[in-house]
Amino acid sequence: MGKIIIEPVTRIEGHLKIEAVVENGKVKDARSSGMMFRGLEIILQGRDPRDAQRYTQRICGVCPTSHSTAATLNLDSAFGISDKIPDNGRIMRNLILGAAHIADHILHFYHLAALDYVDITAVAKYDGNDPVLNSVKAFAERGELGPFVPRYEGDYRLSKAANIEALAHYVKALEMRRKGQELTTIFGGKLPHDSVIVPGGVAEVPTVDKIASFLWQLNELRDFINNVYLPDVMMVAEAYSDYFGIGAGCGNLLSYGSFDLDGKSPDLARRERFMKQGTVSADLKLGQLDTQKIMEYVKYSWYEDSTSRKHPASGETRPDLKKKAGYSWIKAPRYDGKVYEVGPLARVAVTYASGNPTVKALVDSTLSRFKASPKALFSVLGRHAARALYTKALADSMPAWLLQLKPGEPAYIDYQIPEQSTGMGLIDGARGALGHWVEIKDKKIANYQCVVPSTWNLSPRDDNEQPGPVEQAIIGTKVKDENNPFEIVRIVRSFDPCIACAVHLITPKGSELGRFRVS
Amino acid sequence: MVERGKGGTVEYPLIWFAASACTGCSVSVLNSVSPTIKNVLIDEVVPGKHINLRYHATVMAGQGDAVIEEMEHTARSKKGGYILVVEGAIPTAAEGAYGTMGENGGKPIPMASRLEHVAGNALAIIALGTCASFGGIAAGAPNPSGCISVDQFLKQHRINVPLINIPGCAPHPDWFVGTVAAILLKGLPKPEELDEHKRPKAFYGKLIHENCPRRAYFEEGKFARKFGGPGCLNELGCKGPVTYADCPLRLWNHSTNWCIGSGGSCIGCVEPGFPDLLAPFYQKLSDDALPAVGKGQ
Numbered sequence: 028m029g030k031i032i033i034e035p036v037t038r039i040e041g042h043l044k045i046e047a048v049v050e051n052g053k054v055k056d057a058r059s060s061g062m063m064f065r066g067l068e069i070i071l072q073g074r075d076p077r078d079a080q081r082y083t084q085r086i087c088g089v090c091p092t093s094h095s096t097a098a099t100l101n102l103d104s105a106f107g108i109s110d111k112i113p114d115n116g117r118i119m120r121n122l123i124l125g126a127a128h129i130a131d132h133i134l135h136f137y138h139l140a141a142l143d144y145v146d147i148t149a150v151a152k153y154d155g156n157d158p159v160l161n162s163v164k165a166f167a168e169r170g171e172l173g174p175f176v177p178r179y180e181g182d183y184r185l186s187k188a189a190n191i192e193a194l195a196h197y198v199k200a201l202e203m204r205r206k207g208q209e210l211t212t213i214f215g216g217k218l219p220h221d222s223v224i225v226p227g228g229v230a231e232v233p234t235v236d237k238i239a240s241f242l243w244q245l246n247e248l249r250d251f252i253n254n255v256y257l258p259d260v261m262m263v264a265e266a267y268s269d270y271f272g273i274g275a276g277c278g279n280l281l282s283y284g285s286f287d288l289d290g291k292s293p294d295l296a297r298r299e300r301f302m303k304q305g306t307v308s309a310d311l312k313l314g315q316l317d318t319q320k321i322m323e324y325v326k327y328s329w330y331e332d333s334t335s336r337k338h339p340a341s342g343e344t345r346p347d348l349k350k351k352a353g354y355s356w357i358k359a360p361r362y363d364g365k366v367y368e369v370g371p372l373a374r375v376a377v378t379y380a381s382g383n384p385t386v387k388a389l390v391d392s393t394l395s396r397f398k399a400s401p402k403a404l405f406s407v408l409g410r411h412a413a414r415a416l417y418t419k420a421l422a423d424s425m426p427a428w429l430l431q432l433k434p435g436e437p438a439y440i441d442y443q444i445p446e447q448s449t450g451m452g453l454i455d456g457a458r459g460a461l462g463h464w465v466e467i468k469d470k471k472i473a474n475y476q477c478v479v480p481s482t483w484n485l486s487p488r489d490d491n492e493q494p495g496p497v498e499q500a501i502i503g504t505k506v507k508d509e510n511n512p513f514e515i516v517r518i519v520r521s522f523d524p525c526i527a528c529a530v531h532l533i534t535p536k537g538s539e540l541g542r543f544r545v546s
Numbered sequence: 547m548v549e550r551g552k553g554g555t556v557e558y559p560l561i562w563f564a565a566s567a568c569t570g571c572s573v574s575v576l577n578s579v580s581p582t583i584k585n586v587l588i589d590e591v592v593p594g595k596h597i598n599l600r601y602h603a604t605v606m607a608g609q610g611d612a613v614i615e616e617m618e619h620t621a622r623s624k625k626g627g628y629i630l631v632v633e634g635a636i637p638t639a640a641e642g643a644y645g646t647m648g649e650n651g652g653k654p655i656p657m658a659s660r661l662e663h664v665a666g667n668a669l670a671i672i673a674l675g676t677c678a679s680f681g682g683i684a685a686g687a688p689n690p691s692g693c694i695s696v697d698q699f700l701k702q703h704r705i706n707v708p709l710i711n712i713p714g715c716a717p718h719p720d721w722f723v724g725t726v727a728a729i730l731l732k733g734l735p736k737p738e739e740l741d742e743h744k745r746p747k748a749f750y751g752k753l754i755h756e757n758c759p760r761r762a763y764f765e766e767g768k769f770a771r772k773f774g775g776p777g778c779l780n781e782l783g784c785k786g787p788v789t790y791a792d793c794p795l796r797l798w799n800h801s802t803n804w805c806i807g808s809g810g811s812c813i814g815c816v817e818p819g820f821p822d823l824l825a826p827f828y829q830k831l832s833d834d835a836l837p838a839v840g841k842g843q
Contacts, residue, residue, distance in 0.1 A: 067683075166589070169596065205577050212803045
């Protein structure tokens with residue numbers, strides 16, 4: 028029995044710390060803890076409601092566009108204009124968010140996840156003529172290998188040629204994710220933190236030159252997604268195919284859907300979206316989204332116990348640092364009292380279960396390539412594959428949206444800030460279901476609550492002692508080498524955490540393993 | 547700092563310390579176009595000189611104690627010879643409990659304690675982004691986690707290491723890469739090269755409003771009354787008249803666009819008072835906030 032502490036878990040957004048218990052080479056228990064608290068929801072109180080779009084983006088510089096979109100949908104709803112946004116505004120918001128997701132998912136696979144599978148030291152044996160690879164070889168020969176060492180050693184399975192090719196793609200992907208951000212700013216103004224998405228629509232009017240520019244920058248990214256990103260995910264999946272059976276998690280998936288195809292329904296849970304709203308379980312049976320079933324628990328979070336069991340619309344953020352049971356700054360959101368995972372896998376599975384032919388064809392062909400059943404989707408590789416397939420389906424859909432824009436016509440309508448109101452903004456951000464709720468009094472924010480994707484995925488136990496999705500995905504995992512617990516970090520990174528968190532591995536008695544503080 | 551690797555390359559170790567941050571500053575630096583981020587980290591970004599990124603939690607391969615040790619080892623063994631970049635503000639309320647990194651004997655270690663450790667031995671510190679430079683969003687009223695800027699932190703701990711502020715929410719990659727390149731080429735900036743907020747004048751010397759392509763509308767009194775229309779954005783709350791940065795000339799994201807270029811208003815994200823003195827963002831500036839117009843620096 029042993030306790031391994033992995034802190035910080037790197038190559039995620041923020042500070043991550045997770046705890047788990049190992050017995051006979053198998054994880055018996057795990058804890059996920061968020062260790063940073065800024066209190067944006069408290070900072071927002073008393074402010075001009077319109078400013079929420081600017082503030083909440085700054086929750087996360089990796090996915091600001093997702094927050095920008097959720098905040099603006101929330102404000103549209105509070106201002107009573109959800110169903111009045113001009114089509115140009117709706118479509119430009121979709122294009123801005125879509126481009127940001129493309130950049131984000133390329134970043135995740137190559138720059139956050141890939142170093143767990145690709146051995147870049149293979150470049151030392153490179154003997155070809157590619158100038159980029161030779162420049163990396165020269166870097167390696169100089170001997171200062173940061174930020175690529177230190178690292179876990181052992182389980183790197185790709186051939187020399189595959190490692191070297193993947194390294195070339197790692198470098199190429201740095202350029203492509205940058206171009207994805209540039210694509211976002213054609214209509215989005217600047218990144219990180221856009222200036223364009225506002226309640227009422229977007230702040231600029233589409234022009235023909237920008238539409239043409241967007242189309243061809245998008246096409247360059249589509250080439251990369253089809254010819255490099257997807258093949259690389261499949262290549263990793265073939266070499267590490269046991270990871271279709273590792274990190275299954277809680278088996279319940281939740282999606283808010285994303286990309287409004289029609290802006291006429293004020294009810295975001297019923298609106299026609301490209302990625303669908305709903306829930307699925309291991310049997311892939313579709314359930315209808317009912318946002319009243321969302322509730323947040325804080326028994327194990329550093330907030331006052333009196334704020335537990337609240338719907339986010341009436342949620343409160345009142346820190347309690349002295350709480351004995353607390354082990355995280357993350358609350359524990361649950362749906363219908365149960366634990367749900369969110370993210371690209373959830374939105375792909377929900378859209379698949381909704382019968383979308385494009386998504387169904389992509390998922391079915393991938394499963395048949397690996398002779399796998401849909402159950403294999405609930406895994407480390409299932410999450411990576413779903414993210415890549417989603418990126419392709421999204422990028423392939425965007426040209427048609429782009430061509431629906433009406434150049435020179437308005438993308439914004441004016442509105443009045445109500446004296447009192449409430450709002451809700453739901454969207455599937457890059458990392459999953461993202462909800463914003465607001466209460467307005469005297470034209471100011473009285474209460475603002477965000478339930479972000481990583482709140483779902485990295486949540487601690489709830490008041491009913493149910494571990495969160497990442498905790499459940501780690502529990503039961505066999506760890507081959509406690510000094511290099513690849514399994515744990517591969518599971519955690521497959522969720523693409525985007526919050527300051529904490530991950531440890533501990534024994535029931537609290538002793539620790541390996542070089543991580545043996546006792 | 548002179549440490550030559552194989553082939554005579556001078557290595558410049560760099561520790562990137564993230565405190566109460568959103569990682570937006572890191573993402574922005576990844577967007578650097580010329581040099582690219584690959585040029586900065588892999589190649590000799592200046593002939594004969596290489597940035598050796600020892601610690602950056604978002605990109606580094608390793609994790610856990612091994613990487614914390616790498617950071618501390620660098621601070622010990624390269625005393626006075628490494629650059630420290632801080633992203634995010636420093637949470638100090640409740641003895642630092644609102645932000646911790648690792649633990650010692652089961653007790654979480656506050657970010658502030660870690661920072662004290664790595665700041666004192668640095669050759670120079672770059673406070674990257676508005677949170678690190680001035681407190682920023684994290685220190686917005688009522689500042690629940692007691693966030694302070696790097697400057698305040700160094701003063702509180704009597705750490706006397708040269709500091710350069712590169713504010714912006716997020717900062718432009720050129721502002722950061724340009725500052726680092728200048729250090730590699732000609733050493734630390736001279737006092738007269740920084741403004742009173744320790745910002746390099748080369749990037750923060752001019753008002754947005756002075757170089758704004760919508761300036762002519764302002765002079766002619768043509769103001770946009772709602773988003774999407776032509777005209778100066780002053781009535782919609784634009785903070786360009788009180789904000790010092792070269793955004794209108796440099797543009798953002800490979801010169802694709804920028805806030806005002808896309809019809810969105812400036813929110814003054816590089817300024818010491820951001821966000822509280824600049825908000826509400828969509829409320830027109832009072833006329834007494836305008837005397838700086840046209841005066842420059």
